[in-house]
Amino acid sequence: xxxxxxxxxxxxxxxxxxxxxxxxxxxxxxxxxxxxxxxxxxxxxxxxxxxxxxxxxxxxxxxxxxxxxxxxxxxxxxxxxxxxxxxxxxxxxxxxxxxxxxxxxxxxxxxxxxxxxxxxxxxxxxxxxxxxxxxxxxxxxxxxxxxxxxxxxxxxxxxxxxxxxxxxxxxxxxxxxxxxxxxxxxxxxxxxxxxxxxxxxxxxxxxxxxxxxxxxxxxxxxxxxxxxxxxxxxxxxxxxxxxxxxxxxxxxxxxxxxxxxxxxxxxxxxxxxxxxxxxxxxxxxxxxxxxxxxxxxxxxxxxxxxxxxx
Numbered sequence: 001x002x003x004x005x006x007x008x009x010x011x012x013x014x015x016x017x018x019x020x021x022x023x024x025x026x027x028x029x030x031x032x033x034x035x036x037x038x039x040x041x042x043x044x045x046x047x048x049x050x051x052x053x054x055x056x057x058x059x060x061x062x063x064x065x066x067x068x069x070x071x072x073x074x075x076x077x078x079x080x081x082x083x084x085x086x087x088x089x090x091x092x093x094x095x096x097x098x099x100x101x102x103x104x105x106x107x108x109x110x111x112x113x114x115x116x117x118x119x120x121x122x123x124x125x126x127x128x129x130x131x132x133x134x135x136x137x138x139x140x141x142x143x144x145x146x147x148x149x150x151x152x153x154x155x156x157x158x159x160x161x162x163x164x165x166x167x168x169x170x171x172x173x174x175x176x177x178x179x180x181x182x183x184x185x186x187x188x189x190x191x192x193x194x195x196x197x198x199x200x201x202x203x204x205x206x207x208x209x210x211x212x213x214x215x216x217x218x219x220x221x222x223x224x225x226x227x228x229x230x231x232x233x234x235x236x237x238x239x240x241x242x243x244x245x246x247x248x249x250x251x252x253x254x255x256x257x258x259x260x261x262x263x264x265x266x267x268x269x270x271x272x273x274x275x276x277x278x279x280x281x282x283x284x285x286x287x288x289x290x291x292x293x294x295x296x297x298x299x300x301x302x303x304x305x306x307x308x309x310x
Contacts, residue, residue: 037276037277037278037281037282037283038276038283038296038299038300038303039303040278041276041277041278042060042061042153042155042180042277042278042279043058043059043060043155043178043180043183043275043276043277043278043279043282044058044059044060044274044275044276044300044304045057045058045059045178045185045211045274045275045276046058046059046083046272046273046274046275047213047237047239047265047267047272047273047274047275048070048076048079048239048267048272049267049268049270049271049272049273049287050069050070050071050072050075050076050079050103050239050267051070051071051072051075051241051242052071052099052217052240052241052244052246052248053068053070053071053072053099053100053102053217053239053241054067054068054070054094054099054100054189054190054213054217054239055067055068055069055070055075055076055079055103055239056068056187056213056239057079057080057083057085058157058178059083059085059304060152060153060155060157060178060180061152061153061155063089063090063152063153064080064085064087064088064089064090064111065088065089065090065091065092065150065152065157066080066088066090066091066092066107066111066113067091067092067094067176067187067189068092068093068094068100068101068104068189069091069100069101069102069103069104069106069107070099070100070102070103071098071099071100071102071103072102072103073102073103073105073106074103074106075103076103076104076106076107077103077106077107077109077110077111079272080107080110080111081110082301082305083301083304083305084304084305084306084307085111086111087111087112087113088107088111088112088113088114089113089114089115090113090114090115090116090117090150090157091104091107091108091113091115091116091117092116092117092118092159092174092176093116093117093118093119093131093174094118094119094173094174094175094187094189094190095118095119095121095169095170095172095173095174095189095190096118096123096125096127096128096131096169097169097170097190098125098127100189100190101127101128101131102127104131105127105130105131105134108131108134108135108138108140109134112138112140113140114140114141115140115141115143116135116140116141116142116143117142117143117144117145117159117174118142118144118174119144119145119162119172119173119174120144120145120162121162121166121169121172123169144162145159145160145161145162145174146159146161147159147160147161147202147203154180154181155178155179155180156178156179156180157176157177157178158176158177158179158206159174159175159176160174160175160176160177160199160202160203160206161202162174162195163195163198166194166195167194168192168194169190170189170190170191170192170195170216170221170222171191171192171194171195172195173188173189173190173191173195173215174189175187175188175189175191175195175199177206177207177209180277180279181279181280182210182279182280183210183211183277183279183280183282184208184209184210184211185209185210185211185212185213185275186207186209186211186212186213186231186233187213188212188213188214188215188216188222189215189216190215190216190217190219190222191215191216191222192215192216192219192221192222193221193222193224193226193227196215196222196226196227200226200230204230207230207231208230208231208232209231209232209233210233210234210235210282211233211234211235211236211237211275211282212231212233212235212236212237213236213237213238213239214236214237214238214239214249214253214257216248217238217239217240217241217244217246217248217249218238218240218248218249218250218253218254218266219246219248219249219250219253220250220252220253222253223253223256223257224256225256225260228256228257228260228262233262234262234263235262235263235265235275235284236257236262236263236264236265237265237266237267237273237275238264238265238266238267239267240266240267240268241267241268242268242269244268249266263284265284265286269288270286270287270288270289271286271287271288272286272287272297273285273286273287274286274287274297274300276300285297285300
């Protein structure tokens with residue numbers, strides 16, 4: 001009953017706001033009226049604003065998947081709680097650099113995932129060894145990617161195999177693709193052009209996606225015209241920290257995306273970016289977007305808190 005009351009209260013506040021503000025943004029209006037994807041989204045993907053790093057929460061139906069956990073010890077874990085996460089079904093570590101696993105130990109301690117995936121490529125960093133020890137201690141099932149499909153009700157998360165031999169940790173990134181009806185989204189980790197050549201060779205069709213999380217924070221080592229031609233994205237999201245010392249995202253990557261008429265979203269400017277879909281259409285919400293967009297983002301966050309998951 002409490003959840004029902006909370007939902008009614010949210011909807012009431014929403015309508016008062018919309019009527020009072022005379023909201024004219026058709027993209028935001030479409031979230032609530034007609035097919036109302038905001039309230040009917042089976043898929044909700046949150047590119048979390050964690051600074052110069054990656055942390056991506058996938059909420060598919062009542063299941064929760066986390067890809068990476070950013071550089072900060074507590075930030076990702078705290079943000080998961082703010083989106084109603086009580087437990088995780090699966091965590092994926094794309095590769096063991098600190099800007100992707102800095103917060104993973106705390107995530108595992110708080111949300112006790114059932115399964116853990118990483119590349120299986122040896123790495124000697126103290127942080128990564130401690131993470132593996134924690135996985136073993138918590139008896140979490142460890143899985144190495146080999147082209148398997150994770151079924152999440154009627155959605156699928158395809159996990160690409162990792163090359164046998166890599167010249168860098170980035171080129172051993174775990175790459176995955178979420179699909180549900182007509183919606184597709186590709187998560188590239190920090191995979192550079194070398195690994196992308198391998199992926200194109202083994203399974204070109206699986207790479208094609210409407211939305212892509214751009215590789216390596218927008219570095220010019222992770223995006224080129226060949227990749228764009230294969231993936232054919234409509235929308236690109238870059239997870240990147242403001243004023244980072246690497247100059248990410250690189251100018252040539254932004255210019256390439258614009259040249260191909262791809263919509264660009266960036267966590268350093270937009271905050272957390274939400275991609276929500278009912279399988280037929282998808283919408284993007286920015287934590288730091290327009291007034292109407294920000295309000296819709298808050299409604300989405302409250303909805304996730306009410307519904308929870310796992």
